[in-house]
Amino acid sequence: xxxxxxxxxxxxxxxxxxxxxxxxxxxxxxxxxxxxxxxxxxxxxxxxxxxxxxxxxxxxxxxxxxxxxxxxxxxxxxxxxxxxxxxxxxxxxxxxxxxxxxxxxxxxxxxxxxxxxxxxxxxxxxxxxxxxxxxxxxxxxxxxxxxxxxxxxxxxxxxxxxxxxxxxxxxxxxxxxxxxxxxxxxxxxxxxxxxxxxxxxxxxxxxxxxxxxxxxxxxxxxxxxxxxxxxxxxxxxxxxxxxxxxxxxxxxxxxxxxxxxxxxxxxxxxxxxxxxxxxxxxxxxxxxx
Numbered sequence: 001x002x003x004x005x006x007x008x009x010x011x012x013x014x015x016x017x018x019x020x021x022x023x024x025x026x027x028x029x030x031x032x033x034x035x036x037x038x039x040x041x042x043x044x045x046x047x048x049x050x051x052x053x054x055x056x057x058x059x060x061x062x063x064x065x066x067x068x069x070x071x072x073x074x075x076x077x078x079x080x081x082x083x084x085x086x087x088x089x090x091x092x093x094x095x096x097x098x099x100x101x102x103x104x105x106x107x108x109x110x111x112x113x114x115x116x117x118x119x120x121x122x123x124x125x126x127x128x129x130x131x132x133x134x135x136x137x138x139x140x141x142x143x144x145x146x147x148x149x150x151x152x153x154x155x156x157x158x159x160x161x162x163x164x165x166x167x168x169x170x171x172x173x174x175x176x177x178x179x180x181x182x183x184x185x186x187x188x189x190x191x192x193x194x195x196x197x198x199x200x201x202x203x204x205x206x207x208x209x210x211x212x213x214x215x216x217x218x219x220x221x222x223x224x225x226x227x228x229x230x231x232x233x234x235x236x237x238x239x240x241x242x243x244x245x246x247x248x249x250x251x252x253x254x255x256x257x258x259x260x261x262x263x264x265x266x267x268x269x270x271x272x273x274x275x276x277x278x279x280x281x282x283x284x285x286x287x288x289x
Contacts, residue, residue, distance in 0.1 A: 187206070
């Protein structure tokens with residue numbers, strides 16, 4: 001596989017979903033210990049990227065096999081339908097990335113904490129069952145909840161455990177708004193693909209609810225991310241400085257307005273990914289200070 005094909009199938013806009021949990025988890029470790037195990041933190045960041053790219057490859061492979069992707073499909077790498085890379089090669093690359101992540105993860109299990117083995121197995125299983133198997137989760141209304149749990153609580157607590165040596169109650173609280181924002185990226189993707197998904201018998205939230213109600217759901221999820229931080233600060237579960245995330249409300253409003261345009265959904269994933277990164281950075285800064 002050429003570097004150009006690898007970059008395309010990696011789907012860079014989706015990698016925001018991995019960056020934010022790692023940053024927030026590292027910030028939590030720094031706040032509680034005032035020290036960060038740098039090699040372990042960098043290791044889990046690399047693992048996160050490898051697994052996210054591997055998951056994107058699996059998604060591309062399974063969507064091609066199931067007949068979901070065409071040359072005109074939006075939001076795909078397109079390296080299989082174009083004939084640039086055979087489907088089997090994409091599958092082999094995905095397996096190779098997961099195996100590499102597994103090896104790097106075993107270092108953390110040995111030198112950091114045995115619980116990371118269970119977390120790693122859950123994360124790897126998530127990548128395979130999300131898009132593949134007889135009943136792929138991505139074809140159900142539960143896809144958003146699934147990524148909420150994996151790329152919110154699971155990744156943030158695993159990162160804090162890796163970088164800081166333990167999991168704090170604050171990590172669970174901070175993972176909720178992060179999980180909401182990851183879910184909003186997938187909701188944007190599914191809202192964009194609503195018609196195509198419906199034609200192929202998929203039952204995502206936008207397919208079931210329709211465009212208008214589906215858009216209302218994504219608006220509610222984004223709003224919930226802001227509201228969760230506010231409630232957590234009021235109840236003393238997050239430090240007051242995390243209210244910095246509210247500086248992103250103008251960006252959230254602009255993002256939703258752009259997505260509401262007739263052609264806005266074509267950019268749903270990068271738009272929501274940008275909002276996710278900005279809010280994640282502000283949350284991480286608020287945790288540290």
